[in-house]
Amino acid sequence: MSAQPLPGSLRSCPPVPGLFTLVLHTHLPWLAHHGRWPVGEEWLYQSWATAYLPLTRLLRRLSDEGRSHLLTLGVTPVVAAQLDDPYSLTGMHSWLANWQLRGQEAAVRRTTGGTGYAAPDALRAFGIREYEDAGRALEDFSSHWRHGGSPVLRQLIDADAIELLGGPLAHPFQPLLHPRLREFALREGLADAGQRFAHVPQGIWAPECAYAPGLERDYAAAGVRHFMVDGPTLHGDTALGRPVADTDVVAFGRDLVVSYRVWSPKSGYPGHAAYRDFHTYDHLTGLKPARVTGRAVPSQDKAAYEPDRADHAVDVHVADFVDAVRRRLASESERIGRPAHVVAAFDTELFGHWWHEGPVWLERVLRALPEAGVRVGTLSDAVEGGFVGAPVDLPPSSWGSGKDWQVWNGEQVSDLVRLNSEVVDTALAAVDKALTQHAAVGVPTPRDVVADQILREALLTVSSDWPFMVSKDTAAEYARYRAHLHAHATREIADALAAGRREHAERLAADWNRADGLFGALDARRLPR
Structure with a gap:
């Protein structure tokens, strides 16, 4: 897809006051070794291939400029x-190769009949494009991701x-978490980022943008300078970051006027008729050859995907978004009597996984905003640039349904x-018992792999993903299975330890670690006492 220039009305506009920040939140639960289809590793590989690879590729291009x-x-x-x-890297390479084979299968398939996206000529043309896209992804993955994602991001x-932005280990819903484990998860999460990227984040995306009064003091103690909340948490006034309570920790709110322009619970750009339809499959290859066509159009009646038509829609939506950002910055700056800050925030997976054209749109927006007189910067830039207002007390909140905690602590x-x-x-x-067993006067407590694995499984149990998936009825059975699986692992190891069967507990911990060996630097000795 080749970008079209911005309309003259935007290119000729004078600079607008303030700062615009785009925030992307990259998260999936731990999926390796826990099923493949329809929920499991396939979710990871699809997001990796269609969102993470193109996102880092476009950011490298812009950085190289x-x-x-x-x-x-x-x-x-x-x-x-x-x-x-390493297991996921191998699985991803195989997935990309399989994607290329599926494209080839669609390109050479000999079929008759069919209309719309199922027409033989349309499927063959689509298969050729998919084969070429998969080949480029394989080359990118082999060239840049051979040693994992950390070097790419670093x-x-x-x-x-x-x-x-960092976050706590395993993405727990922090307001409902025991304070000891909450502090441990946050500190270990920041340390994990420091080890991978040689950079400890100064800001975090709080899981589910969830907040409870007092969390700001935990953040300050851990060295966190700023975090994200949803717009209603700041009572809709997101024009500036706000220090929370009596701390210097700044809360930034998602501007829903601008963010919902792209994606909201009811509408957004990805639903345009020209874009690739996420839900319609060619069931022989698993590819998605249809365009949205219309919201009320059944899958079997969808039209074939047309790249040129989608490309034109991208340009229309780039211009619309840039105009929306300009207007919002101008109106908010006028309202507060000083240059305002506008934050648009989304799940990273929207760009490519859910919305096929998302990465192209994103690159064009990042090029178009400065051209249209909009200053673009990060959350840290906003702090350093003084886009911070008066202190505020925040209510308990999240970015879930109702903007409260019901998704994670409701009756369902x-x-x-x-x-x-x-x-x-448990x-x-x-x-505590495991570490006490090692305690001796004047002798440092050795690392305990049993205690480490107990904490690892407990953190996976309390991942915020499982109640979210149940409340939203998206693979609820899988979510309940995963929560109870990790709960069982925690109990099984802990019970063996409580019964005095230390060697058995070590064997169990090693067995569970083969599937759940993430966070290798996790050290139970750092759990607050």
Whole structure:
């Protein structure tokens, strides 16, 4: 797809006051070794191939042109672990090769009949494009990702192309988590980023943008300077970052007026008729050869995907977004009487995985905004540039349904809330006992792989993904299975330890670690006592 120039009305506009920040939140649960299809590793490989690869590729292009401070990228520790994991890297390479074979199969298939996207000529042309796209992805992966995702992201961090946001291990819903495990997960998550990227993030994407009064003090103690919340948490006034309570920790709110322009619960650019349809498959190859066509059009009646038609829609939506950002910056600056800050924030996986044309749109937007007189920077740039207002007290909140905690502690997931509480209590007691067994006066406590694995499984149990998937009825059965699986692992190891069967506990810990060996530097000795 080749970019078209911005309309003259935007290119000729004078600069607008303020700063625009794009924030992307990259997160998936730990999927390696836990199923393949329809939920499991396939989710990881699809997101990797269609979102993470093209995103880093476009950021490298822009960085090579001398552009910097392009966006703020949140990468959760659990995603970083999977992008570095040798098993996942091997699986990803195989997935890309299989994608190329599926494209080839569609390109050479001999069929008759069919209309729309299923017409023989349309499928063959689509297969050729998919074969070529897969080949480029394979070359990119082999050239840049051979040693995992950390070198790829570190290059962008070192070049000041992006600001990195971190987060706690395994993405727990922090307001509902035991304070000891909450502090441990956050500190270990930041340390994990430091080891992978030689850079400890100064900001975090709080899991689910969840906030409870007092969290800001935990953040300050861990060295976190700023974090994200949703717009309603700041009562809709997101024109400036706001120090929280009596700390210097700044909360930045997602501007829903601009963010919802791209994607909202009801509408957004990806639903345009010209874009590739996410839900319609060619079931022989698993490829997606149709365009949206229309919201009420059944899958079998969808029209064939046309790249040129989609390319034109991308340009229309780039111009629309740039205009929306300009207007929002101007109106918010006028309202508050000083240059304003506008933050648009999205899941990274929207760009490529859910919305095929998303990476192209993103690159064109990042080129078009400065051309249209919009200053682009990161969240750290906003702090350093003084886009910070008066202190504020925040209410309990999240970016989920109702902007409260109901997705994670509502009646629909009350069993998971009880499970999490019981498992965490079990884990903390078991770890305390394990470490006490080693205690001796004047002798440093040695590392304990049993205690480490108990904490690892407990953290996977309390991942915020499982109640989210149940509440939203997206693979709810898989989510419940995963929560109970990790709960069982925690209990099994802890029970063996409690029974005095140390060698058996070590064998169990090693067995579970073969599937759940992420966060190799996790050290139970650092658990707050």
